[in-house]
């Protein structure tokens with residue numbers, strides 16, 4: 001156990017208390033502790049664990065600006081009589097997180113005493129304190145400053161939904177790929193879920209490439225990539241209300257009339273399938289519907305027909321393609337309009353949720369990239385996919401249908417949905433509005449933690465919420481599968497273009 005210092009008293013702020021304590025660092029290693037590191041103290045209550053919030057360097061010989069200036073005016077640096085390193089004092093402030101006694105963690109209800117000795121926290125104690133699941137958990141990376149694997153319990157991470165929030169380029173998709181790899185590597189006895197990825201930019205196809213190391217070679221076989229051009233909705237499955245959700249401006253009368261026709265169509269076609277074209281012809285020839293209602297209805301449905309998404313059968317066949325321990329990547333990068341992407345998300349989301357409620361598919365996790373485009377906060381940009389995403393967010397837990405929402409603009413993401421995501425993983429976020437949203441969405445994020453989020457390096461994340469007992473910082477592990485070349489640098493992309501147009505350029 002590494003000894004680092006001794007608890008001291010202080011008046012500003014008063015300490016030690018149950019919510020903060022300070023200690024003077026007596027270990028004389030050059031950098032004995034760091035901000036964010038965990039420490040432990042043996043108290044009368046049990047083992048108290050705390051996290052270092054700040055480290056202050058003091059030196060009383062340098063505390064009066066005028067003395068320093070006056071002395072150095074003579075041409076001699078003050079360090080010649082008071083060497084900084086010998087007179088430096090390091091004081092750390094820390095926040096008690098819990099007390100460990102008899103195998104259980106409890107809230108801190110009694111402060112540590114001045115004079116008590118402070119040690120760097122033991123790795124095993126940290127695993128218990130943070131609530132990590134080393135045996136069956138999802139290994140996302142390593143705890144910052146400690147040799148502890150951050151393996152999160154799957155139920156705690158996913159059952160009540162997850163949000164990955166950060167600015168562009170900070171590693172959200174990379175982290176999501178690591179999470180997918182972990183979900184695909186699970187053994188049957190640990191419990192496997194199905195994964196469906198709404199891949200807006202076509203970045204996840206690389207998961208289907210063979211990894212370098214043979215130990216992980218099985219991963220790529222468990223990934224199926226489906227291009228948006230292949231997606232077709234089964235028209236007979238779509239009810240009048242569902243059409244109404246696709247075309248929110250359809251009037252209740254039009255929806256009701258459409259309902260009657262769909263009922264007749266279904267009775268007539270029985271086992272046979274029909275297309276949206278068939279439905280349109282039927283409406284055109286139905287003289288019972290008042291002309292104005294009919295024309296309006298046709299207008300809405302022709303507009304849907306133009307998207308070429310409505311067929312007779314469903315492709316891919318979701319009931320068969322969504323399998324435990326497998327991932328389906330829906331590559332929407334070729335779908336040009338946002339509306340078309342929203343239609344696809346709305347259809348796929350509703351179908352998956354319906355199939356899951358009937359127990360026809362295994363528990364699943366739907367990873368939604370650019371989530372703010374599919375369930376925005378502002379009412380004026382209401383998305384077609386909004387209601388199903390909100391429904392899964394509200395009710396998914398009971399049916400083991402989980403959402404993993406990814407967004408670079410948390411401020412634009414529906415707060416209804418964001419507040420249902422019980423675990424948040426945040427990489428670097430610097431936009432003050434986004435930071436305010438994050439702070440408002442979780443009581444565990446203090447202003448100090450928010451400040452830490454804005455200075456995180458790429459690939460480091462803060463996890464808060466139900467997946468763990470206390471907020472923690474993690475360095476995300478390297479991927480097993482190869483990254484797509486999508487992120488080639490600008491120089492490379494410029495060179496590749498010129499080489500392709502004039503081959504003599506090297």
Ligand SMILES: Nc1ncnc2c1ncn2[C@@H]1O[C@H](COP(=O)(O)OP(=O)(O)OP(=O)(O)O)[C@@H](O)[C@H]1O
Nearest residue numbers: 167168169170171172173174408458459476477487
């Ligand atoms: N944990 C990590 N280890 C190593 N490299 C990483 C890590 N995380 C991210 N990177 C690198 O940073 C780059 C950006 O990551 P990524 O594409 O995941 O960002 P993003 O947050 O999804 O951005 P965007 O919002 O633009 O989609 C990637 O090219 C990747 O190589």
Ligand SMILES: [Mg+2]
Nearest residue numbers: 172173174203
């Ligand atoms: Mg991304």
